Amino acid sequence: MLTLRNLVKVYPGPVAALRGVDLEIPRGMFGLLGPNGAGKSTLMKILAGLLEPTSGEVTLEGMDLVRHPEQLRPHLGYLPQEFGFYPYLSGQDMLLYLLRLKGVSAPQGLPTLCAELLERVNLTFAAKRKVKEYSGGMRQRLGIAQALAGNPKLIIVDEPTAGLDPEERLRFYRLLAEVASERTVLLSTHIVEDVAMLCPRFAVIRAGRVVAITSPTEAKAAIQGTLFEGSVPPAQMAAFQQAHRITQAVLFEGRNRVRIHAPSGAVPAGFEHVPPTLEDAYHLLMRDVPAESPAPAALEVAR
Numbered sequence: 368m369l370t371l372r373n374l375v376k377v378y379p380g381p382v383a384a385l386r387g388v389d390l391e392i393p394r395g396m397f398g399l400l401g402p403n404g405a406g407k408s409t410l411m412k413i414l415a416g417l418l419e420p421t422s423g424e425v426t427l428e429g430m431d432l433v434r435h436p437e438q439l440r441p442h443l444g445y446l447p448q449e450f451g452f453y454p455y456l457s458g459q460d461m462l463l464y465l466l467r468l469k470g471v472s473a474p475q476g477l478p479t480l481c482a483e484l485l486e487r488v489n490l491t492f493a494a495k496r497k498v499k500e501y502s503g504g505m506r507q508r509l510g511i512a513q514a515l516a517g518n519p520k521l522i523i524v525d526e527p528t529a530g531l532d533p534e535e536r537l538r539f540y541r542l543l544a545e546v547a548s549e550r551t552v553l554l555s556t557h558i559v560e561d562v563a564m565l566c567p568r569f570a571v572i573r574a575g576r577v578v579a580i581t582s583p584t585e586a587k588a589a590i591q592g593t594l595f596e597g598s599v600p601p602a603q604m605a606a607f608q609q610a611h612r613i614t615q616a617v618l619f620e621g622r623n624r625v626r627i628h629a630p631s632g633a634v635p636a637g638f639e640h641v642p643p644t645l646e647d648a649y650h651l652l653m654r655d656v657p658a659e660s661p662a663p664a665a666l667e668v669a670r
């Protein structure tokens with residue numbers, strides 16, 4: 368269990384990136400979903416021991432990670448948002464270099480471990496190819512290979528699917544799901560589909576605060592029966608937006624297909640009831656929580 372208690376981070380400015388985050392994260396996959404600027408990377412960097420929180424506690428199975436980040440290192444795998452690869456190294460040499468840097472010990476030798484890890488992430492076929500020739504998905508899989516080294520209890524991955532094409536994304540989801548069967552994997556993302564596909568539980572974070580802890584099923588069940596879909600002519604869109612709570616608007620065959628949240632059931636002619644998606648639930652959660660709320664006491668002290 369990874370436990371976060373009243374975690375606060377104030378950058379100079381001051382910018383309140385985390386305003387008192389409380390979370391209990393069990394084994395398996397756990398999502399951290401929020402828009403850009405919500406504080407996800409800040410949280411991930413604190414967990415990775417790269418950034419000190421202003422105040423608060425983080426414990427992994429009882430180990431205090433804020434006071435003793437060195438205790439955590441052997442138990443942690445981290446795939447940051449910006450992963451620095453050397454483009455002219457082969458995948459195999461890059462991984463070997465990263466394993467040395469991480470100080471991983473391998474009874475059978477690092478090259479053997481390297482080969483095992485490449486096999487695990489399905490990259491054996493490209494072991495000798497230069498990293499610059501790898502696709503986005505292959506790079507992310509190499510990133511997971513280094514995160515897996517040392518068999519960590521906790522793996523944190525920050526926005527790992529941004530920039531992957533649909534096929535690569537699916538492949539990467541499968542790998543993450545497999546990896547999460549044996550440990551805690553914390554997945555930070557602004558992509559609702561990542562959570563819908565992978566996370567039995569997730570937290571929604573906005574403006575440095577956790578605004579919901581739920582599951583995709585629960586989040587959808589909470590708005591069951593309140594979503595309707597229909598077409599709106601482009602010229603009427605602005606007025607429609609004022610009058611209704613739109614959760615999604617997409618162009619479909621050149622027409623505006625609009626989904627609205629209408630718990631009363633009073634909907635315009637032609638609108639039909641539709642089952643809710645996680646995207647609808649996320650949109651409503653984001654809308655219902657004010658972006659700016661009073662700063663916690665620790666924040667006032669930090670100022």
Ligand code: ADP
Nearest residue numbers: 378379382384402403404405406407408409410
């Ligand atoms: P996310 O990963 O959810 O996009 P971040 O953790 O990167 O969010 O950022 C949260 C807030 O903290 C944003 O307002 C961002 O501008 C700010 N921030 C992030 N890093 C720094 C920094 N090094 N100095 C000052 N402000 C920062």
